[in-house]
Amino acid sequence: MTYPMSSNEAEYTDADFETVRRIAQDEAGIHLPESKKTLVYSRVSRRLRELGYTSFQAYLDFVRMPGARDEMEKLICALTTNVTHFFREKKHFEHLQTVVVPHLAAKVRAGGRARLWSAACSTGQEPWSMAMSVMTAFPDAPSHDVRILATDINSEVVARAASGTYPEAETEGIPQPCKAQYMVPDPFGDMCFSGPICQLPAFKVLNLNAAWPIKGTFSAIFCRNVVIYFDEATRERLWQRLAEKLEPGGFLYVGHSERVTFVDRCGLQQIAPTIYRKDH
Ligand SMILES: C[S@@+](CC[C@H](N)C(=O)[O-])C[C@H]1O[C@@H](n2cnc3c(N)ncnc32)[C@H](O)[C@@H]1O
Structure with missing residues (x-):
């Protein structure tokens, strides 16, 4: 036809x-x-x-x-479908800020490193929300070995994410104190992340269904609202690979309509409807 x-x-x-x-x-x-x-x-x-x-x-x-x-x-x-917004699924950021970051702060202050990953970051609202959660719980994070890897298959959205610049209307989901502390208006009236927070995220193009040239493991991985576009076999392979990239005790956050299948095989435990922890 x-x-x-x-x-x-x-x-x-x-x-x-x-x-x-x-x-x-x-x-x-x-x-x-x-x-x-x-x-x-x-x-x-x-x-x-x-x-x-x-x-x-x-x-x-x-x-x-x-x-x-x-x-x-x-x-x-x-x-690709790139819909996203700041602090989408707020509970994940509360968990990151109150449970994960205090533990990471203790670890890096003792000389360790901390890595977080936003694995389908779209235009960046997710990794920048992660960065604000980190800064709120651990304000001197940028002066330690703390990084947020932010990746997406779409190079155009990765470039927008890396600019850290958003129309004022798109920043509505950011609590006012965070906006005042981490963003400044640019000459065109947009809002722009500014200051030490900008040292936390690193943006890269990466296809989740190809090789990952990534060294080391992560304390937390946000892989949200992307596997809904994959078939069952692709999802299962991805859950397994993400679990392998988590450090023991690390957390995997998924989208509100997503669930990890074969959690035991992945060495994960479901601790909330959309949060999983890797076994120690
Ligand atoms: C709906 S957005 C989700 C953004 C963010 N994680 C959130 O939850 O708000 C889905 C993103 O997944 C990305 N994506 C789709 N297939 C991908 C793949 N194979 N590898 C990496 N990213 C992919 C798209 O480019 C898009 O930016």
């Missing part, structure tokens, strides 16, 4: 949707159900227009050429 929606819209067939589906699965582990056919059209047709293609088939032939890796990345970016 073909879907030419109007005379100036690109030709889009069932076979094209199947091709996009295969690419999303193979490149990112993202599972696109039939119900996403129209969404895929609207997201990908923008790329076609920008490059001057009038059919999906021609664009998809191009994107799969060995020399078109940059465009393949742009296609993957177009297929």
Whole structure:
């Protein structure tokens, strides 16, 4: 079946949707159900227009050429859903601040290191919320070996996250004292993270379904609202790999509609509906 929606819209067939589906699965582990056919059209047709293609088939032939890796990345970016906000699922940040950080503070003051990971950070509201939770419980964290790794497959959102700059309206979820302490307005009226807090996060592009060039283990990993886009087998593999990246006693936080399967096999214990602790 073909879907030419109007005379100036690109030709889009069932076979094209199947091709996009295969690419999303193979490149990112993202599972696109039939119900996403129209969404895929609207997201990908923008790329076609920008490059001057009038059919999906021609664009998809191009994107799969060995020399078109940059465009393949742009296609993957177009297929990701990046909805997020500051202090989303507030209980996770309360737990981080009151349970995890005091323990980490004691550890790093004794000369140790502390690593946290926001594993699908989108535009950065999650890792910056983690950073504010760390600073609130441990204000001198930046002068110790404390870092928050923030990664996402989408290079465009990682760049926005790294800028630490947000329209005022998007900062509504940040408690006023935190906003006053860690952010300043920039000349364009946006709010920008500023001062020692900026030493905590490090932003990188990383595909959760490829190799992870990451040394060491983490005291806490936030992997939230991303496995909902993966199929069951991909999720199970990811839970196992994330559990291996946690230090004994470390915590894994997942999205409100997500659950870790085979917790025992992963060496995890569920301590709250969406919080897991690795066995000692
Ligand atoms: C809905 S956002 C979740 C953001 C944040 N974790 C939160 O809960 O608010 C999902 C993010 O997962 C990222 N993502 C999708 N597939 C990925 C993959 N294979 N590896 C890494 N990130 C991925 C998307 O780019 C998107 O930014």
